[in-house]
Amino acid sequence: MNYFSLNNKNHKVSFKQAVINGLAPDKGLYFPDNITSLPTTFFENIENSSNEEIAFEAIKQFVGDEIPEIILKQIIAETLCFDFPCVKVEDNVYSLELFHGPTMAFKDVGARFMSRCMGYFNQNSEEKNTVLVATSGDTGGAVASGFLGVKNVEVIILYPSGKVSDIQERQLTTLGKNIKALEVNGVFDDCQDMVKNAFLDKTLKHKNLTSANSINIARWLPQMFYIFFAYKQLKKHNKPILLSCPSGNFGNICAGILAKRLGLPIAHFVASTNANDTVPRFLENGNYEPKPSVVTISNAMDVGNPSNFVRIQELYNHDLAAFEKDFSSYSFTDAETEFAIKDIYYRTNYIAEPHGAVGYLGLEKEMEKKPESIGVFLETAHPIKFLDIVEPLLNNKLPIPKQIESVLNKEKVRTKIATYEDLKEFLLRN
């Protein structure tokens, strides 16, 4: 399968090259050259297929012959080593829990898939790749865990000092081996700027830098898997399915739209955002006007210019009418989100964390217009990862899951940096 740059359709590369580059040299996102629907019989019989079989069918055309079938199946099995239950919250409303993986965030799926693809491509190579990521919290932990021990891949994670939770910090500073953490004296945007500078720095070319956010197709494409799993679990209700994704960089919702393009019967998509409302504003007035991000309690979605939105526009051929038929987007304040966490808990006993609660709110709003539907929102992280917010609201202590317990007493190892020069020196030294 070839991928073209969304900045220049004539610039085409293989799956392997797209994974290794991350972003095209002209800074465009890669997009598959061809998308072929799956046969309707596959969806008719989906409940008879295992998650691994479903994932293989969903992704095989996007990998093509660049990874042998047997290895791709093994990569999928290692990626999907946990459950994706659709849990009933109330009548016609389900939570697709994506937090049962090693770092308890959905990003485990993409990070595990991407790391194993890179490991395969690098197995006989003398060259090393360096994955450089800036994180506001969840990405760092998932990437650290996913890439741990992958041959010929060095991982360097930048995080803002004092701005990630203690659990999140431990998840990215305690693993060792090929994972290195840099504590940046600054905010997330400073980390992101340093990473961008490094990608542009010609004197670092020999480091083969790549990223591991949903810009990379090997992190984005496997995010389709669990949208298929949601359908497999909800199909029996025989109702149109509404999917609400709490959205930051719009990777999940974009993967859901790609799944629909493959034939997955999702009736309508809702992109639920916090105060970072670039897309809801676009749907209201037709102008795409990104703004600097603002800080909220659902901080993994504090994104002012969602990177995957261009892929969504491409999926709809830039046809606004077709797009609006399938897609709604709503923004919610922190106060509304906090109220929802309490309201969901006291009415249904279900514990949502801030991102899931934003997803719930968007779903609720769309269900008012489409009451004959069945709705599902993504619960993108485990509440324990946002315990500072959730525990006081519910006046309740959350039990610590075993995945989290295992990092709590390990020693944090990180290097403190303050400037781009510090980062560059670190990269050249390591």
Ligand SMILES: *Cc1c(COP(=O)(O)O)cnc(C)c1O
């Ligand atoms: C990354 C993240 C999101 C945002 O997902 P996108 O696919 O970038 O829209 C939502 N919730 C949590 C907990 C996250 O870590």
